Amino acid sequence: MLSLESKGYNLYQAVIGFDNGPRKVEAKVLQGPILHRPALGEVGNRSVSLRGLKAPVKPVDVARKRPVLTRPTKPKSNSISLCRVSGKENVGLQECEKVEEEMDVEEVAKVEELSVAFSTQCLNVEDIDAEDGGNPQLVSEYVNDIYKYLRELEEGSKVQPRYLDGQVVTGKMRAILIDWLVQVHLRFMLLQETLYLTVAIIDRYLQRERTVSRSKLQLVGVTAMFIASKYEEMYSPDIADFAYITDKAYTKNEIRKMEVNILKTLDFNVSYPLPLHFLRRNSKAGSVDAAQHTLAKYLMELCLPEYCMCHYKASMIAAAALCFSLKVLDGSPWNDTLVYYSCNTEEQLMPVICKMAAIVVKSISSKQQAVKQKYKTNKQMKISDIPQLHSQTVKKLAEKGALT
Structure with missing residues (x-):
């Protein structure tokens, strides 16, 4: 490596400059040319040309250039x-x-x-991240890799269909528990992610621990929300608040013991892809408005207490909810951009959409009304009361979807 002294550099002078007053020169010293450069800007192993730096090359926007698929030629001989x-x-x-x-x-x-x-060249796919290069928080360079990784995580943390078979806890008891947790979540004013993560922890714990009694089911639910709050919230509620919300049916010590039990059973892994993560990406791909996005959120939360929906992947739930919302509100198509970013076609989503329609019809007379009451507020645009949810389109879709 070439030293800085051999090329005429003085690191001290480069850092502090020459503004410390006149300097007396006793004799002429032959030294190399001093390049005008920022302090420590060019320090490194790369040699610097004595003629100065070359003009900066204009950056090329490679991301917007569509690659051309060329067939490789067979080498001769x-x-x-x-x-x-x-x-x-x-x-x-x-x-x-x-x-x-x-x-x-x-x-x-x-x-x-x-x-x-390059299969997307055959589709009319819009690059929804083309304008996000200047915002580092949107990580447009590798956002697609992030969602690809989330889909890989889905495959490794599935909830099996009818996993409660043979247990004391039933699907109806699960629905009552989650309906109550929706009210607790609203009372504590927690983030949306906290509610989804709570349900994900409950399902995966009950899937592994098959000896949970009825008397301990509420303890499992409130402890799962306690864990999810500490994972998602900036300021999570105190453990005494969770003990109080159960009408002091459980003590703080019991919640702590159940917390350790749940974390050990889940191998301390509570990082799961949530439907809300995928919905935000899909809503951006579809350029949807606030009403369409809110209706999709309402449909996803309606699915939380339903035992027959817990085994569907989060990405599938999110895509089906948005597709259902577009179909009901204004009949917007599930275009190529949505197919590409959601990784699901409308034909693949149709069975889930039909079940969602059946859940909407069921919610009119269901005893569990927490989600419906939550989305009757002005904050949620009163989306659960819109007349489109009682249309013939919803009823026809509901006839095709059986809730078992």
Whole structure:
């Protein structure tokens, strides 16, 4: 590495400058040229040209350039070149043909990989992150990788269908518990993520711990919300508040013991992809308005107490809720951009949409009204009272979706 002194640099002078007063020079000293540069701006192993720095190259917006899919050409005379490189002049014809076949397989694999990578060229997909480059909080450079990772996490933390079979706790008891937790969540004014994470913790704990009694089910629910609050909230409620909200049916010590039990059962992993995460991404892809987004949130929360919906993936619930919302409010299509960013077509979502429609019809006469009452407020645009939820479109979809 070239030293700074050999090239005429003085680190002290470069940092503090030459504004400390006149300096007496006794003799002329032959030294190299001093480059005008910011302090410590060019320190490194890279050599600096004595002619100065080159003009900065204008950045190219690579993200907006659409790549062109080109088919790789087959190299000529594969057998001859391979035979010469191998050092064997008399390689048999069969061996060379085998090598050619292996190279053909590699070329086909490359073509398939490129076709998947550029499959969006066949769709009318809009780049919804094109204008977000200047906002570092939106991480537009790797936001797609983040959601790809969230979908991978979904596969590793699934809730099995009908996981309560054979347990003392039933689906009806689960619905009553979650309906009460919605009221507790509203009373404590917690974040939306806290409610979804609470339900996710409850389902995954009950799926593993199959000996929970009825008397301990409420303790499981309130402790799950306590854990979710500490994970999501900036200022989580005190443990005494959770003991008080149960009408002092459980003590603070019992909540702490259940907290340790839940965390050990879940291997201290409470980081799950939530439907709300995917809904925000899908709403951005669909350029939806506030009413469409709020209705999709209402539909997702209606699904929380339903035992028949707990095994669907969070991304599927979010996409189906938004598709249902667009269909009911103004009949907007599930376009190519939404298909690409949600990774679901309308045909794939239709079974879930029909079940959501059945849940909407059921909510009219259901005993669990916490979610419906929550979305009757002005803050939630009174979305649960809109006449579109009683339309013939909803009733027809509900006839196709059976709640079991």
